[in-house]
Amino acid sequence: MDMVTSREWPFDKDIAYYKSLGIPAIAANRRKLEAFGVERGLKLLRDSGMKVVCYLATGYFTLSDPGKWARELETAKRTIALAAEMKAETILLMAGTPTQLTYEEAESRFSDILGRLLPMAEESKVPFVLEPVNPFHVRLGHIQTLHDALDLADRVNSPWLKICFEMSNMWIDRGLYENIARRAGRIGLVQICDVAPRTHDASRTALGDGIVPIERIITAFDRAGYGGYYDIEILGPEVERLGYEETIRRSLAWVARHEGRGPART
Amino acid sequence: MLRYSLDQATTINWTFEQDIRHFASLGVQAVSVQNRKLQAYGSDKGKQLLRDAGMKISALLSAGFFTLTDASKWPAQLETAKRMIGTATEIGAERLLLQAGPCGAMSYEEAEARFKHLLGELLKEAERHRMPLCLEPNNALRVDLGYIHSLHDGLDLADEVDSPLFTICFETSNMWIERRLYENIARRTKRIGLVQLNDVKAGTYFTPSRVPMGDGIIPVGRIVDAFEQAHYQGYYDIEIVGPEVERLGYEETIRRALEWVKKREGR
Numbered sequence: 001m002d003m004v005t006s007r008e009w010p011f012d013k014d015i016a017y018y019k020s021l022g023i024p025a026i027a028a029n030r031r032k033l034e035a036f037g038v039e040r041g042l043k044l045l046r047d048s049g050m051k052v053v054c055y056l057a058t059g060y061f062t063l064s065d066p067g068k069w070a071r072e073l074e075t076a077k078r079t080i081a082l083a084a085e086m087k088a089e090t091i092l093l094m095a096g097t098p099t100q101l102t103y104e105e106a107e108s109r110f111s112d113i114l115g116r117l118l119p120m121a122e123e124s125k126v127p128f129v130l131e132p133v134n135p136f137h138v139r140l141g142h143i144q145t146l147h148d149a150l151d152l153a154d155r156v157n158s159p160w161l162k163i164c165f166e167m168s169n170m171w172i173d174r175g176l177y178e179n180i181a182r183r184a185g186r187i188g189l190v191q192i193c194d195v196a197p198r199t200h201d202a203s204r205t206a207l208g209d210g211i212v213p214i215e216r217i218i219t220a221f222d223r224a225g226y227g228g229y230y231d232i233e234i235l236g237p238e239v240e241r242l243g244y245e246e247t248i249r250r251s252l253a254w255v256a257r258h259e260g261r262g263p264a265r266t
Numbered sequence: 267m268l269r270y271s272l273d274q275a276t277t278i279n280w281t282f283e284q285d286i287r288h289f290a291s292l293g294v295q296a297v298s299v300q301n302r303k304l305q306a307y308g309s310d311k312g313k314q315l316l317r318d319a320g321m322k323i324s325a326l327l328s329a330g331f332f333t334l335t336d337a338s339k340w341p342a343q344l345e346t347a348k349r350m351i352g353t354a355t356e357i358g359a360e361r362l363l364l365q366a367g368p369c370g371a372m373s374y375e376e377a378e379a380r381f382k383h384l385l386g387e388l389l390k391e392a393e394r395h396r397m398p399l400c401l402e403p404n405n406a407l408r409v410d411l412g413y414i415h416s417l418h419d420g421l422d423l424a425d426e427v428d429s430p431l432f433t434i435c436f437e438t439s440n441m442w443i444e445r446r447l448y449e450n451i452a453r454r455t456k457r458i459g460l461v462q463l464n465d466v467k468a469g470t471y472f473t474p475s476r477v478p479m480g481d482g483i484i485p486v487g488r489i490v491d492a493f494e495q496a497h498y499q500g501y502y503d504i505e506i507v508g509p510e511v512e513r514l515g516y517e518e519t520i521r522r523a524l525e526w527v528k529k530r531e532g533r
Contacts, residue, residue, distance in 0.1 A: 100485040103445040134406055136471050138443050138483075144406075145416070148445050172409055174374040174419050198410050201472030211409070213371035 002191065002233035003029035004056070005251075006244040011036035015048050017245075021252065025051035027189075027231045028086065030058075030079065038082065045086055053229040054090045054129065054189055055083040060140070061096035063109045072096075073113070077120050084124035089229070090188050091121070092164060093128040095141035106142035107152065114156060121160040129188040131164040134202060146170045146179055146187075153186040162188025165221075166233075168195045168204050171212045177220050184224035191233040192218070203236030206250035208257075215258065268490070268527055271296035271324035273462070273505035274303055276523075277516040282307035286319050288517075292524065296322040298460075298503045299357065301329075301350060313357050324501035325361050325400060325460055326354040329388075332367035334380045334413070343367075344384065348391045351399075360501065361398040361459050363435060364388075366412035377413035378423065385427065392431045400459035402435040405473045417441045417450055417458075424457040433459030436493075437505075439466045439476050442484045448492050455496035462505040463490070463523075475508035478522035480529075487530060 001023045003014045011032040018026060033041040045052060058079035062068040083091040098106035121128055130153070132143040143149045149163040165187050170176065180187075194210030196203070207214055218230065232251050239247045272294045274285045282303040289297055297316070304312045304326075316323065329350040333339040347364075354362040369377035385399075392399050401423070403414040414420050420434040436458050441447065451458075465482030466475065479486045490502065504523045511519045 098443065100483065100488070102448055103443060104448075107445075135440060135443055136405070136407075136466075136473065139468060142443060144444065169406060172369065172374060172406060172413055172415070174414075174416075177373055177375075200407055200474075202407070211371060216371070 001248065002027035002231050003032055005232060005234045005239065005247060007235055009244060011041050012044060015044055015050065019048050019050065021248070025053045025229060027054040027056055027233065028052050028088065029056050042086055052086050052088040053231055054092055055079070055086060055088040057092035057094055059094040059096055061110065061113055063096050063106045063142070064099035064101055066109070069113060073116055076117060080120050080124045080126060083126045088126055090129045090162065091126050093130045095130065095143060097139040098142040103142050110142070114161065118158050118160045127160045127162055127188055129162045129164040131166055132169065134169050137202070145173050147173060147175050150179055150183045150186050162186055164188065165190045167192050167212055167214065167217065168202070171217060180220045181224050184221060184226045187226060187228065189228055189231055190221060190226065191231045193232070193234045196238060203238055204234045205238045206234060206242065206247045207232070207254035209250060218258070267531060268502055270502040270504060270527055271298050271322070272520065273298040273503050274300040275327065276504060276506045276511065276519060278507060280516060282312055283315060286315050286321065290319040290321065292520065296324050296501060298325045298327055298505065299323055299359065300327050301353065309353060309356070316357060323357055323359040324503050325363050326350065326357065326359040328363040328365050330365040330367055332381065332384050334367050334377050335370035335372060340384060344387055347388055351391050351395050351397050355395040355397050361400045361433070363460065364399045364401045366401065366414060368410050369413040374413055385432070389429055389431055398431045398433060398459055400433050400435045402437055403440070405440045407473055416444050418444060418446055421450055421454045421457050433457055435460045435462060437462045438484060438486060438489065439464050439474070442489060451492040452496050455493065455498045458498065459500055460503055461493060461498065461500065462503045464504070464506045467510070475510065476506045477510045478506055478519050479526040481522060490530065
């Protein structure tokens with residue numbers, strides 16, 4: 001369960017609530033951890049026995065201004081060290097804002113940055129998972145499709161750079177099932193959620209409440225031998241309306257049905 | 267001189283007549299006609315008004331919206347689209363904008379196979395009228411409008427179809443940061459039938475939420491330069507829609523957009 005799903009809850013409330021539901025693993029949120037206190041938070045995580053599948057997030061490089069990179073790389077280095085300390089399986093990476101650069105100009109600069117970042121990941125033994133974003137989230141990064149991100153990962157060809165599959169943004173990508181079948185080894189995290197019909201923003205819904213063929217996509221990942229986690233990451237106005245408990249309840253019910261453990265949907 | 271038109275979607279809540287009179291008073295010489303407005307006003311009256319105003323029509327918007335998941339709906343939807351090809355011809359539109367339609371839970375490839383079948387049928391009618399069709403890829407959030415979400419993928423389909431009557435619409439707010447943009451503009455401009463101009467502000471998280479050119483973060487000038495260098499021959503259609511337009515008001519939105527055009531032309 002991704003802590004973003006219960007966006008306004010504090011770190012300790014997330015852990016206590018998720019644990020009470022028997023959730024075995026979480027994606028830990030940096031903002032929440034820092035607000036709670038890093039040392040206390042790390043101890044709480046250790047005591048909970050929960051696996052940290054991902055630490056969110058680092059990067060956000062000002063691609064248009066290399067003068068800022070040294071400081072941004074220092075921040076990333078500290079975040080990577082923290083991810084290693086909590087034994088996170090991965091650390092989420094956002095490329096950052098290209099401003100008015102073209103895709104290719106932004107990618108060239110981001111590749112330079114990756115050249116400095118990846119040795120840090122290797123040293124800490126925590127791989128990055130890079131998340132492509134909808135064009136509207138251009139301040140977060142220049143890459144918008146799974147395909148383009150996988151091309152970058154192929155080119156970089158490092159075990160320390162994987163791609164994050166974010167369902168609401170990628171479910172209708174061209175070549176989706178072919179990419180899953182052929183390049184699942186490059187995918188380090190699958191964030192699952194659903195999208196209600198006629199959604200025109202980045203609003204997500206509980207699994208099964210929308211139009212995304214989640215089952216089909218997960219089956220494709222399973223068939224491709226994907227070995228990572230399926231991280232439930234649901235955020236947006238519908239989650240706030242429904243409430244965190246109900247959003248999580250519905251999503252876990254979907255998971256139970258997927259595993260054949262729950263009642264048939266009525 | 268930039269060959270531009272003003273899209274009636276920019277003044278979404280005005281009537282057909284209000285649009286044409288206001289646009290004409292500003293010296294705008296071409297318009298993209300919204301079929302909804304035209305039909306509400308009356309097709310014959312609308313045609314006459316356009317003729318009297320001396321306005322060229324860069325495009326008629328929009329046909330298609332096929333239910334790709336349900337073939338039983340296609341005959342009626344094809345009939346509607348064919349009628350629109352006729353309307354576009356009657357009013358003298360340069361092209362008819364096309365939306366593929368919702369793909370349900372199908373994959374991209376499944377949706378495309380079905381759309382190609384529909385396109386084949388439509389192109390026969392387009393050929394009969396010599397009316398070019400122009401397909402608009404949409405933001406990935408707008409799966410209710412279509413399954414194609416990038417210029418590149420739209421152009422690949424156009425290459426495959428390889429018909430002079432089938433081109434792609436470049437919609438700036440959706441395509442400005444995509445991979446291979448400038449390469450595609452340079453290499454495949456002839457496949458692009460309409461360029462919709464607009465801008466978006468930083469921190470825009472839903473669609474459509476556009477602003478006048480120059481008010482946002484998109485390098486619109488650089489993109490237009492690329493089209494000019496590639497000898498793009500079509501219209502630059504100013505299509506600005508969203509809450510910021512409603513807040514600013516249609517007159518002010520248009521004023522700013524036309525100001526951008528003037529600045530670009532050095533006037």
